[in-house]
Amino acid sequence: MTVINTSPLHRSISDRSARITIWGAGFIGLSAATAFVQEGFRCSVVDVNASRVRCINAGTVPLPGFEDRVHLDPQALRDGRLRAVSPDDTDALDAQIHLICVNTERGGKAFRDPLQAVLKAIGSAHRADRELLVSIESTVSVRWLDLVLPLLTGATGVVGTGIHLATAPRRDWLLDPEMNLRSLPRVVGTLNPASQPLVTELYGTVSDVVHMTGDWTRAALSKSVENLYRYVDLVLTNQLAEAYPDLDMAEVFRLAGTKWNVPTLHPSIGIGGYCIPLSPHYAGDGLLGEGQLPLVDSALNWDATHSSRVAQWLTSKFDGPIGILGVSYAPDVLLPQGSPTLALAAALSARGADVRLHDPFLSTEEVIALGEGARALRWPEDLASVRTLVIATPHTAYAKLPDHLSALNDPPTVIDSLGRMRDVLAGTKVRYVEMGTPALWAEHDPALVNGTSGSDATR
Template identity: 35%
Template sequence: MTSLTTEPTRAATEPAAGPAFPATRHDHRAELVAGRAAACVWGLGHIGWSTVEALRAEGVAVVGYDVDPARAEQRGADAAGPAGPAARVTSDRARALAEDVAVHFVAVPTEREAEPCSGALVEVFAAIVADTAARRPERPPLVIVESTLTPGTVEELLLPIATSAGLEPDTDLLLALAPRRDWFLAEGYGLRDLDRIYCGVGARSADAARDVLGLMCDTLHRAPSHVEGELVKCVENAYRHVEITLANQLSLAYTHVDMVEVLRLAGTKWNVGTFHPSFGTGGYCIPLSSRYLLRGAADATRLSLLSEAVDTDTRMRGLVAEAVAPHGRVLVLGLAYKGGIKVATLSPAVAIAEELRRLGTEFSVYDPMYSAAEIDTLLGPGTAATDLAAAVREASTVLVVPDHPEFRGEPYLSLLDEPRERPLLILDNHGVWEDRDWPGHVAYRRAGGTSWLDVPAPAAADAR
C-alpha cells in the first residue's frame, strides 16, 4: 500500500461561516464493527448490492436505499437470507439518512442513454450534505463514492455542494473515492480478492476510507489525491476499450481470415492480452470509459484513439443487424450484456433489436434470466419470445449475444438440431457453440471468424 504523497486541492468556493467538527479522528470502522453505527448503500444494482452483502458478511448493520420501490422491495426479499444481520432496505430517503448511519457508500449510475450523467450522484451527495449540515452530528460522516466518475466531478460538482452548505471537506464531512472493479462471476475475483484503488479529498478522508474498505478488501492502493483517483477507473477501462475495438477493426479489415485464431496466437506473447471480436461492448464500464475521459479532458481532440473506439464500438451493432436483416425473422438469444448477469445496460442486444426494428425485420428476444414482461418493458410490447421452441422454428437467424451457461444445455441444443425445411444461420458473439458439429441445415459463424458478417444467402423459399 502506498502512502499519501500530495495534499488534494480545495474547492474554489470558501465554506460559509459556522462551527466545525473537532479535528480529531473518528474510528468509523470500529463503530461499524461494534454495532454502534450503520452503513448506508445508495443504489442497489449489482455493485451496490454486492457492497451490502460484503458488509453484512462482516456483521455490519446496513441500510440499502434505491430510488426504485420495486427494486428495493426485491432486494428486501434477498436480504432475508443468512448472510449476516438483516439489511434495512428502503426507497424512503429519510431512513437512508437515519441518525445511526455513519458511513455512506454511493453506487448510483453515472450514465444515461449511453452518455456520462452525474445527476443521480449529485442528488444523493446533496441529500447527505444537507442532512449533515442540519444535524451537525458529533462525528463527521464518511462518504465513499463507488460509482465511476467523469474526471473533474469532485472539484466541479461535489466539493462546491459541501462548501456552500457550510461544511469543510475533510473536517466536517469526509469524502473518498473507491471505484469498483469487478469480474462478476469469475471464481477468485470477488470484492475481497481484487486489488482496489482509493483516495480522499484529504488525509483524514483517505485514512477513514482505508479502514472501512479494509473490512471487505484485502489489497488497497492509495492514489495521491482525488484528481488522480477519478482517472484510474476510466483509464484502465479505456485501455480495454481500445484493445477490443482494435480486435473488431481487424476482423472487419481482414474478412477472409479467422481473426479469432490470429488474436489467440498473438495473446501467447507474454506482454500481449487476448481479445476477441464481438458484437460490441456492454455494461456500465468499458463502453462508457472512453466517453468519461473525452468528457472530462481539457482538449478531447488529443484523445483521437478514444473517439475512434467509441465510433467503432457503436457501429458494430448496426453491422450485425444489417448483415442478418435480409434473411428473415431473427431470434435474439440473450438480453443481458454478459453471461450469468442480469444487467442489460448498453447491451449489444438492445442496440441490435432497435436496429432490426428500424430495418423492418421481424424479431423476438429470449433470455432465461428475464421474464417476458421484463423484456417487453425494455424493448417494447410483443418483443419477448414467449414460446422458445416456436421462436427457434420460426427464425431464419439466431443471434447469441451473452454467453449464458444455460445456452450450452437443453432445450437449446436439441431445438437447433431439429430438422427443418429452411436453413438456419447462427451468429455467435462469444463462441458459445463453436465446438459443436452442426447438422447440414445450420450455417454457424462466430464473431471474428472467417467472413463472419458475410453470411450465407437465404434459400429461395426464405427470400419469398
C-alpha cells in the same frame, strides 16, 4: 511504531460500532452491504425502488441472476444489522459513513443527477459537530468531484477536518465468482491525506488489498482508464475482423493471446454494458471532440456505427426472420443496460428485417418494450420459425440449444457472436458462423469450400 487512533469515527470503524449507509441497492451496493455486515457492521441500504426495498427486507435478492452472488444473512435482517430503507429514512441519514453506489448512467450516457441528489440528502442531515465519511463508489467523471463539497456543505470553502471524502470505484468480474469484492485489489483515494488511515481501515475490512492513492481524483479516474483500455482494444478487435473478412481472425486473436502480456479478445456484435462503453465519456469528460484524445474520438465514432454494419452484413448475406438469443450483455444475469443486442435489433429493424428476441430473464412484454420493433421469440418453440439465429449472450438456459437445433429438419444458420458454441456444434448439420471466422461456415457449405462464394461468409 504503533499509531493511536484518536478519531472517534476511526475507533468506531475499528470496533465495528460505526453505522454505514449505502446508497443504491443494485449489485454494487447490495454486495457491499452484505460484505460489511459479514464483518460486523450495521448497514442500511437506501433505494428509491420501493419493491426492491421490500424484497431485501423479506430476504429476497431483487436482482435476477445475482442470487448466488449476493447472500442476505437472515439473522442480520431479523436483528436489524442489515435493512433496506427509502431515501427519507432518518436513521440512515444519521449515519456517519455513507457509501454512494448509485447508477451514474442513463441512456448510454454519463448521468450525474442521482449522485447529486444523494449528496444533497447527506448534506442536509449532517451535523457539523460530528465526523462524516462520504465515499463515492459509483463511476464518475473527475469533473463531478468539484461539485461534492458544495452539494454537501452548501459552500465552496475548504473541507473541514470533520468531513472525510473518498473515491473507491468498484471492480467486479461477473463471469468469475472468485474475482469479487474480497479478492480484487481496491483502488481508493481521499481528498485530504489526513483521511487516509480512516478510509484504509474501512475498506481493509472487506478487501484483501487496498491501494491508497494520494488523491481522490486519481482513484476515480483509474476506473475509467482501465475500462477505456479495454474499450479501445475491443473496438480494434472488431475493426480488424472487418478489415480481414476472408481470414480466420478469431484464431488470429487466440494466437496473439498466447503472448504473456496480450489479452485474448473476440470480435462480436458489439460492446455491451454500462462500464466499458461509457468509459470514454467518463474519462474524456470535457476532452472528447477537442483533439486531446484523438484515439478515443476515433474509436467512439467508429463504434457508433458498428451495429449498423453488422445489421447490413446479416440482412445481405443471410435469410430472415432473424432470431437473437440473449438481451443481457453478461450471461446468467439480468443486465439489459447498454445491450449490444438491443442496438443490433434496432439497426436490423431499421433495415426492415423481421427480428425476434429472447432472454430467459425477460418476459414477452419486456422484450417487446425493449426491442425497438423486434418481436418476442419463444424458447425453444420458435427456433424453427427463424432462418438465422444470432447467439448474442451464452446464457446457461441455452445449454440445450444444440439438441433443439439438431432435432429440426432444417435448422437456422447460427451466427455465434463470441464463439462459445463452436465445439458443441462442430460435426452437426447446423450451419455455423463464428464472428470473425469464415472458415467454420465453409466447413458446412461445399460451395464455399470450392471457393465459389467466399464473400458470403464475411462481414
